Amino acid sequence: MKKIKIAIIAGAVAISGFVSFGFVDNYFELSKNLDIFATLYKEVNTYYVDETKPGELMKTGIDAMLKSLDPYTNFIPESQIEDFKFMTTGQYGGIGALIHKDGDHVVISEPYEGFPAYNADLKAGDILIEVDGKKVSGKSTSEISEALKGQPNTVVKLLIERPGTKGNLNIDLTRKEIKIDDVPYAGMLNEKVGYIRLTSFTQTASKQVIDALNKLKKEHNAQSIVFDLRGNGGGLLNESINIVNAFVPKGTMVVQTKGKISEWDATYRTLNAPVDTEIPVVVLVDDHSASASEIVSGSLQDLDRAVIVGDRTFGKGLVQQTRRLSYNAQLKVTVAKYYIPSGRCIQKIDYAHRDKDGDAPIVADSLIVPYKTLVNKRTVYDGKGINPDIKVEERDASNITAVLVTKYHIFDYATQYRLNHESIAPASEFHLTDKEYDDFIAYLSDKNITYETETEKQLKKLKEVATKEKYFQLADEEYKSLEDKLVLDKSGDLMKFKDEIKEILENEIISRYYFQKGRIQASLNNDPTVSKAIEILGNKEIYTGILKGTYTKN
The missing domain is CATH 3.90.226.10 (2-enoyl-CoA Hydratase; Chain A, domain 1)
Structure with a gap:
């Protein structure tokens, strides 16, 4: 009886193997490659000429493996779990402020209304000098962000430099649970x-x-x-x-x-x-x-x-x-x-x-x-x-506007404006005067706002190709004349793109008084996509025509 029972079991296994041979084969591949990976990892850590960091080495291998699948399949080590939770809950323990890096400085971009940074009167433009007695200079924004976060009800000590104020300020903040609104x-x-x-x-x-x-x-x-x-x-x-x-x-x-x-x-x-x-x-x-x-x-x-x-x-x-x-x-x-x-x-x-x-x-x-x-x-x-x-296509920012934003000239001017103006009109009504825009241009007089236009890039490529093919000397004077005209034209970009620059500058200034809500509210005034939405909703025939597929644009 025992032999018969064994035969039946063996037969069942054989049938199972036949039915799911792909699974068994795949399982063998998994086991084989895991064994290869484990032995390779051990040998590298043992015999590599320099000291290795096993944890970092393993994470690099995992990240590279997952990257070959898609950008959304990720390994989350224990040290990053809190950041991952923030993505799903919007909650974290901290002071409630955005920060950015400007040269060697880490700067407060914007405090969130109602949270510790805001309640302690931290302002956009404040420069972080120390966090809990440790120098900020030379650190990345991610390192400083990590230092500012922590368990709710714990204290973080800040030393800050405030533009327009003599001496540094010591500020003690009690961290709270920060919940960012999904609907700002x-x-x-x-x-x-x-x-x-x-x-x-x-x-x-x-x-x-x-x-x-x-x-x-x-x-x-x-x-x-x-x-x-x-x-x-x-x-x-x-x-x-x-x-x-x-x-x-x-x-x-x-x-x-x-x-x-x-x-x-x-x-x-x-x-x-x-x-x-x-x-x-x-x-x-x-x-x-x-x-x-x-x-x-x-x-x-x-x-x-x-x-x-x-x-x-x-x-x-x-x-x-x-x-x-x-x-x-x-x-x-x-x-x-x-x-x-x-x-x-x-x-x-x-x-x-x-x-x-x-x-x-x-x-x-x-x-x-x-x-x-x-x-x-x-x-x-x-x-x-x-x-x-x-x-409705998004508006592309001009080169000059991109430079003013990325080099924080607009941000820094808004900081200075806030120091000189105790209050402004409501967010939906505030506008800079022409004189104030002229003041902004004067403020930029000693700032680095150099940039290269796409036209200039293509002109350089033309010169390189023409020189290589030995044609450039035939058009040397014309090239120089065109180059001078383009540089001259670029010098007027602050006025040429005045409306665009002024809009972004106004929104940044508004955020100093009315924070994120004010920034959003102000941005809606000149938003072509919002204007198109209002137009559609204001005409029932157009709205229903679009939904029925009968609307044709005149």
Whole structure:
């Protein structure tokens, strides 16, 4: 009997091996390569000519391995868990302030209203000299940020230099739990149109959106909504579903996920009663709107529930999940692709088919597939993100503006302006006078604002090619004349791009008095995408025509 039993078991194993031979083969490959990696790691650490740092060496190997998959599959060591939690919760222990590096200095960019830095009267432009007695000079912003963070109710001692003030200031701050609002601003654009800006999808995103929507409707009688997702890189999947739920009936399918294993195959429907299924909605997007932002904008487009305005979105149709590892580390791994109501996946980059150089290609136009929206049967497409119903291209900053921003000339002038002006007009009304703009130009007289235009770069290339082919000497004088004209023309860029520079300068100054809310409020005044949204919502025929696919631009 024992022999028969053994034979049956062996037969079962043989059948199992036949059925799942691929699994067994793959398991052998995993075991073999893990053994190779472990022995290689041991040999390198033992025999390499210089001292190695085993932890750093291992993390480098892990990071390189995961990088070959996609940018979203990451190893999170225990030391970085708090930063990862901040991405999902928006919470951390700290002082509540943005910082940046300017030369050798680490500078306060902006304190968050209501948090320790703000309450202790730290100001934008304050220079950090010491943190807990340790010199800041020579440290990176990430190192200083780490030093400023800590457990709530612990004290951090700062030594700061404040422009316009003699001597350094000692400030003791008690860290608190910092929670950054997902909705930093909501208000009325005019008597009828409400506006909601959503910057992240943490655990409180849907509640803040719904609260803002209810407030705009009840307290301001908003009759339509501009929902701004520009620059929003995404976050939690469930929050995107709950936000869509505010505008569509309970039980509506918002998104499906499909992975390699059935565990990640799921259909997500709205679970709650909506706030308003009739109010006209325009969603604003750009090329930095990604992931959860694309689920919201894409599903509202597929359901013919909102008009999408702006620029084509980023194109991230992948879903990540965290897996616990040894020693409190975690793995954030891509487990599925998501599909919005029309059935399309908007993933732009094909990480599974890299070329010989290891680069992942963008989905080819020939592979783009048309789909239909669920109600009005408009044609929409998969791949390459969400294409807006009405396209409004982002304004590119001029070279001179980019230099003034990146070299912190605008930031530093705003600091000086705040020292000389106790108060300014409300954020929506404040404007610099022409004389004040002239003062700004005078302020720049001894500052480095040199830059090279694209025209100058191309002119240099022309000279290089012409010299190489021995033609340059034939046009030497003409080249010099053209070069002089371009330099002369560039010298007038501060006036040529006055409106653009002035707008950014005003917003920076406004932020010194009214912080992030004021900056957002002021920026809406001259925003062409917002203006287009207001125009669409102000004309019912255009709004419904876009949703029905019958609108044609004159």
